[in-house]
Amino acid sequence: MSPLYYVGLQPELSTMDTAIDSDRILSAVTDGYDVLSVPITNPHFRSRVSRILQSVSDPAIVPHIAPPIYPEVNFVPNSTYAQHVLGMCAKWIELDSTDPQIAGVSSQILKHELSYASFCGLSYVIVPGPTRRNNVASYAESLNTVLAAVPYINIIVHLAMAEAGVEDTSGSEVPEPVDAMSIWDIWNSVRTICDYSSRLSVGLQLPAKLPPQTVVSRWFAEPITVLFISANIFLSNPKGYPVLSKAHQFLLFKYMKIKPYTILQDVREATQMRTSSKLPSKQDERAYLIYIRHLHTILPSPTAVEKFGRGYQDYLQNPLQPLTDNLESGTYEVFEKDPVKYAQYEKALFCALSERGSNPNAEPVIVAVVGAGRGPLVACALRASEMAKVPIFAYAVEKNPNAYTYLLQRKELQWQSNVEIVFTDMRSWNPTHKVDIIVSELLGSFGDNELSPECLDGVQCVLKSNGIMIPQSYSSHFIPAMSPKIFSSLKSQNKEDIMNTPYVVMLQAVDLLAMEIKQAWEFRHPCPYLGANSQWPASHRIEAQHERYDGLQKVDPTATVRRDTPIDIGNNEHNNRHVKARFSIESRGVMHGFVGYFESVLYGDVELSTRPDTINKKSKDLVSWFPIWFPISTPLYVPDDAEIEISIWRKTDNRKVWYEWSVETFVLVPGPGPGSDNRDSIASASLARGATSSTKRVRLGCSKLHNPGGKYSSMLL
Numbered sequence: 001m002s003p004l005y006y007v008g009l010q011p012e013l014s015t016m017d018t019a020i021d022s023d024r025i026l027s028a029v030t031d032g033y034d035v036l037s038v039p040i041t042n043p044h045f046r047s048r049v050s051r052i053l054q055s056v057s058d059p060a061i062v063p064h065i066a067p068p069i070y071p072e073v074n075f076v077p078n079s080t081y082a083q084h085v086l087g088m089c090a091k092w093i094e095l096d097s098t099d100p101q102i103a104g105v106s107s108q109i110l111k112h113e114l115s116y117a118s119f120c121g122l123s124y125v126i127v128p129g130p131t132r133r134n135n136v137a138s139y140a141e142s143l144n145t146v147l148a149a150v151p152y153i154n155i156i157v158h159l160a161m162a163e164a165g166v167e168d169t170s171g172s173e174v175p176e177p178v179d180a181m182s183i184w185d186i187w188n189s190v191r192t193i194c195d196y197s198s199r200l201s202v203g204l205q206l207p208a209k210l211p212p213q214t215v216v217s218r219w220f221a222e223p224i225t226v227l228f229i230s231a232n233i234f235l236s237n238p239k240g241y242p243v244l245s246k247a248h249q250f251l252l253f254k255y256m257k258i259k260p261y262t263i264l265q266d267v268r269e270a271t272q273m274r275t276s277s278k279l280p281s282k283q284d285e286r287a288y289l290i291y292i293r294h295l296h297t298i299l300p301s302p303t304a305v306e307k308f309g310r311g312y313q314d315y316l317q318n319p320l321q322p323l324t325d326n327l328e329s330g331t332y333e334v335f336e337k338d339p340v341k342y343a344q345y346e347k348a349l350f351c352a353l354s355e356r357g358s359n360p361n362a363e364p365v366i367v368a369v370v371g372a373g374r375g376p377l378v379a380c381a382l383r384a385s386e387m388a389k390v391p392i393f394a395y396a397v398e399k400n401p402n403a404y405t406y407l408l409q410r411k412e413l414q415w416q417s418n419v420e421i422v423f424t425d426m427r428s429w430n431p432t433h434k435v436d437i438i439v440s441e442l443l444g445s446f447g448d449n450e451l452s453p454e455c456l457d458g459v460q461c462v463l464k465s466n467g468i469m470i471p472q473s474y475s476s477h478f479i480p481a482m483s484p485k486i487f488s489s490l491k492s493q494n495k496e497d498i499m500n501t502p503y504v505v506m507l508q509a510v511d512l513l514a515m516e517i518k519q520a521w522e523f524r525h526p527c528p529y530l531g532a533n534s535q536w537p538a539s540h541r542i543e544a545q546h547e548r549y550d551g552l553q554k555v556d557p558t559a560t561v562r563r564d565t566p567i568d569i570g571n572n573e574h575n576n577r578h579v580k581a582r583f584s585i586e587s588r589g590v591m592h593g594f595v596g597y598f599e600s601v602l603y604g605d606v607e608l609s610t611r612p613d614t615i616n617k618k619s620k621d622l623v624s625w626f627p628i629w630f631p632i633s634t635p636l637y638v639p640d641d642a643e644i645e646i647s648i649w650r651k652t653d654n655r656k657v658w659y660e661w662s663v664e665t666f667v668l669v670p671g672p673g674p675g676s677d678n679r680d681s682i683a684s685a686s687l688a689r690g691a692t693s694s695t696k697r698v699r700l701g702c703s704k705l706h707n708p709g710g711k712y713s714s715m716l717l
């Protein structure tokens with residue numbers, strides 16, 4: 001049985017000059033480790049390479065290095081243990097050497113080692129990261145070449161989490177910033193040069209002193225296959241057992257969600273120090289492994305959203321189109337599993353009904369649930385009516401014929417006479433009576449993206465003049481974000497429409513680049529721009545059918561609501577929107593897209609929110625909606641102290657609704673501010689962030705306009 005969480009060992013091999021035999025690997029596995037990271041070649045090979053290099057007198061000549069042979073390699077093919085081995089490339093190669101001879105020999109060695117590891121059936125090889133800042137391109141070029149030459153192996157680049165060991169030898173007068181984010185910067189260049197290869201990932205070395213949270217979250221968004229933890233960074237608890245600091249524990253709790261291999265290093269050395277014993281027992285050495293396994297068992301329990309989205313993390317789905325498509329019963333069933341959504345709707349209905357007063361002799365309040373699905377909101381309305389002691393008559397309006405059948409059955413079994421089921425598109429519904437409350441749940445991950453505004457406009461004419469609509473309003477919100485994982489998964493599909501389409505996605509490997517999520521726009525209901533009798537034109541109607549089965553029907557076909565002036569579909573312009581929002585970026589990063597959320601006021605102070613900063617306050621544990629992801633086709637690098645401006649349009653024509661979006665980036669630098677010829681004056685925004693009037697905003701880059709004219713993605717009316 002495969003373990004829930006893989007823990008490995010990097011054995012101390014400094015004195016080893018013979019091949020590792022399969023027994024040694026298997027005994028580590030039986031000691032409780034899942035994997036062993038093993039150097040592919042050993043000092044025999046290194047000696048041969050040194051001898052060859054010494055024999056070449058001309059430094060311009062790159063000598064040929066023949067592949068390693070037995071006993072220069074540490075293992076032989078063995079299908080029993082191949083899955084338990086992560087190969088390690090020689091630490092002494094320098095792919096980024098400025099000496100062409102060293103760089104050339106290093107590239108050959110890398111290729112030989114990967115090819116041998118691949119022959120032995122290994123899936124992963126760990127390659128030491130670059131050692132210089134000024135030659136990252138050469139380093140990446142070597143990796144790229146070998147990725148093409150050895151097609152089935154995955155390369156893990158071993159990097160420190162934060163600055164350590166990478167010298168600035170660029171010799172430039174203006175050195176690169178060496179700070180907590182600079183190793184990430186190097187990695188970003190490497191994977192960009194390697195064109196976001198899906199076979200390239202990171203092996204992250206955890207430092208004894210952790211970097212700031214921004215760096216921890218940044219790496220979390222990267223493809224991390226291995227976490228290296230030296231036993232030397234463990235502390236001792238009062239009983240003398242090794243434990244990690246609280247900060248390291250929290251980091252591991254976070255990173256364990258993406259299930260990297262955790263490889264323990266320096267275990268023997270640290271155990272000797274801890275036990276003051278020259279020959280510590282295996283049991284003493286196992287204390288580190290036991291501790292990591294223990295941490296995994298005490299992982300904080302997942303949030304409701306994490307539980308609900310398990311298996312869907314970073315999985316891109318096309319948004320539902322419940323207006324054009326008829327949903328399956330299983331899809332409704334998933335909606336209905338969200339207790340918070342319906343509790344909020346019930347509360348909203350309770351408040352709205354209570355405000356109408358509890359007079360049992362009064363005429364029932366007419367409630368229309370439009371887009372009723374399998375009826376959960378009808379049930380909410382009936383419960384709210386009972387609680388508020390305000391009698392209601394409910395219409396359940398649905399255009400999905402299969403859901404309609406389900407509703408009919410539910411009426412017969414549960415609701416009986418105070419509910420009427422109507423099979424129609426709500427935009428052409430002619431009820432016998434105007435209604436007091438219209439309830440709907442037509443919201444998408446970006447609020448209006450399932451055409452709630454258009455559908456509700458079409459049914460608004462059936463509302464009494466003092467009637468109300470639940471929700472009363474909803475707004476869309478957004479923030480720029482980095483997700484190499486989402487970008488590379490879209491890129492690998494290599495189709496033009498892919499980068500011009502928004503996706504619904506349960507985000508995990510994502511780093512939000514700005515501090516603040518901003519509102520894009522809002523829709524209110526009833527819509528103030530429509531006349532009381534407005535309706536969609538006849539071509540958009542499907543005939544209303546009130547309860548198809550004889551005996552259940554009680555409709556007076558003459559008593560329909562009169563509609564005098566149907567609105568022209570061309571007048572949907574009031575549902576167009578445009579916003580340009582400016583986001584301040586403190587720490588540099590790469591923008592791959594932006595994330596969209598929504599908030600909705602159901603009634604009064606009863607709200608829904610999917611925004612991570614307001615969800616707990618407004619609708620804790622709401623799980624029905626994952627965020628929406630708007631991709632950009634070319635990643636945009638933003639430096640420290642930058643600004644990102646996102647422009648997004650909601651557009652409509654007489655057949656469809658769609659979004660278009662584009663992005664511009666700027667950097668704030670010291671220099672003459674407003675008053676100079678700098679047209680992009682930043683006085684207001686940058687002063688708000690503490691910048692001075694002598695800050696200048698320099699334009700860096702911009703994206704193309706995505707999805708122009710709704711050419712690649714749209715929602716059909």
Ligand SMILES: C[S@@+](CC[C@H](N)C(=O)[O-])C[C@H]1O[C@@H](n2cnc3c(N)ncnc32)[C@H](O)[C@@H]1O
Nearest residue numbers: 322323335371372373398399400425426441455
């Ligand atoms: C997101 S589902 C919500 C269903 C249900 N209220 C619930 O909470 O489970 C939206 C429902 O509205 C229906 N719908 C969408 N547009 C409609 C329209 N114009 N007229 C009638 N029903 C519509 C869909 O078929 C779907 O059943």
